[in-house]
Amino acid sequence: MRISKGRCLEPWVIGLITCVSLIAMSVCIGLTVHYVRYNQRNTYNYYSTLPFTSDKLYAEFGREASKNFTEMSHRIESMVKNAFSGFPLQGELVKAHIIKFSEENGGVLAHMLLIFRIRSTEDPGNVNKIIEYTLHEKLRDVSGSLQVERDSVEIKKINKTETDKYFNDCCGTRRSKSSNESLRIVGGTKVEEGEWPWQASLQWDDAHRCGAVVISNTWLLSAAHCFRIHKDANRWTASFGITIYPPTMKTGIQRIIVHEKYHYPSHEYDIALLELAKPIVYTNEVHRVCLPDANHEFQPGQELFVTGFGVQHKHGYLQNRLWQVQVELIDTKTCNQPEVYNGAITPTMLCAGSLEGKRDSCQGDSGGPLVGSDARDVWYLAGIVSWGDNCALPNKPGVYARVTALRDWITEHCGI
Structure with missing residues (x-):
């Protein structure tokens, strides 16, 4: 067998190749730095x-x-x-x-x-x-x-x-937009800091029971049914931020005003005002949503978002981290069809979700916000999480207190 002897490069060739390589590398680095600086x-x-x-x-x-x-x-x-x-x-x-x-x-x-x-x-x-x-x-x-x-x-x-x-x-401003791929709170997507700064957690003896919505630095909105049994304002606290523990801030509740026409087991007029024990200081993470006029129209099919700390399936566990779900507003006529809610939806309520199911709020989300944006990317409160038949079932969308129908009552009792 014959073995060929390899040829070695001359030293000057190796030097030339090294020099050219270093020059090319320097040019690439220089162009990259210039590009980054120019586009910064x-x-x-x-x-x-x-x-x-x-x-x-x-x-x-x-x-x-x-x-x-x-x-x-x-x-x-x-x-x-x-x-x-x-x-x-x-x-x-x-x-x-x-x-x-x-x-x-x-x-x-x-x-x-x-x-x-x-x-x-x-x-x-x-x-x-x-x-x-x-x-x-x-x-x-x-x-x-x-x-x-x-x-x-x-x-x-x-x-x-x-x-x-x-x-x-300003009311209704937020720091980032939610993904359009959000599914539902029942297996949906987590919220990042500043996405929904008006969400609050209401806690009875330091345990989360309901959601609430910041409408001013001294007032929250929630659902009346949250206070059907637990009426003592001194045992309620409100926390703010995307986690319950630890909260971004926390304060007591001074007064609870339940709509005088709310009578359990009816779901009509399921709304309540809560006056905070002390004003909150607005930050990027905590500030108010916009309240719509009584004549404001949210259109059927409009994309809305609902947020909460509730369970992700019936009999599941409450969440320490805030979750979100994108839903669609469903017109009352459709929602009152026999196979849906069979006439149970009154003018003080609205439906939102999906008739196919899979996208919904659930237990523990009660009192939380259903919001929609306008052409300026400013967010308005459309509804308050109220009730529904189980969670995320076909033909059983979430039902919410209709804020526009209750707008005059809000102004009458807190001046907003």
Whole structure:
């Protein structure tokens, strides 16, 4: 057998290959660093006031969460977004959000938060100048029937802490969106911090019994049937956050107001107000939902979410971590069909879930929120978890206290 003798590379060839490799590696690293730096974005937060006139009087849209407030806010937010649509900077306006309207010097001011994501390569001073220029000059081209006094528009840069405080003082805002693939609380998906900041846990002698909804810093909404036996407010506490233990914050209950027309075993008027022993401080994780007007319409088929700490199947265990489920609003006529609830659904109730089953609230979720969003991604309380036939059965969707039907009662007893 003959064995071939291998050839060795000359030292200068090895050196050349090593040098070329190092140069190529350096170029790749340099390009990667440049790409990352060029595409890295910084957040710029601004508070702006826009004086304007419109065909509506201030009294028609000045009340937060009203239909007219929502419509006017959407018009102005869209107008501002359109003004920045041809934005010359390497970045984008990711959020324009009206936080309130106010009257000033006989006119109206829109108070707005603006959040931009701008490439880190941009000069901060140049960013501020272009944003100010756009607000003062380009609004003229997109204002339509809204007449903005461009010369009086004011804007100031604010930090993240200030931005969070403004957002948290608004009703119905949240930090992240839930997955559209959520199934049901009975085997559904866990909630992340800040997703549903208005959810509360009600505990009798420190044991979770029902859910509740933050509607102000001193008031919660829940289900009347939670207090049918357990009536002593001093033995109830409310905790907030995505876990019961440990809670993000916790406080006592000072007063319980059960709807005077609620009479067990009927499910009608299944709603109660709870006054907290001390006001809560709004944070990213804990703040209020929006209450809809009495004439607000949630449409059949609309996607809603229900959340709670309840069991995941009948006779199961309560959850320490908050869960969520996406459901659909089912019209009352369908829900009153013989094979569903056979006429048991009254005007103070609404149905939500799926006629196929599998998506539902369950025991321990009572008193919790059923919510839906509007075009501004602001969330409104549609219902309070009330009752149902078992959990997640076909043709047996969840039944909720209809908040719009009980809206005047809420205002009468707590002023909200």
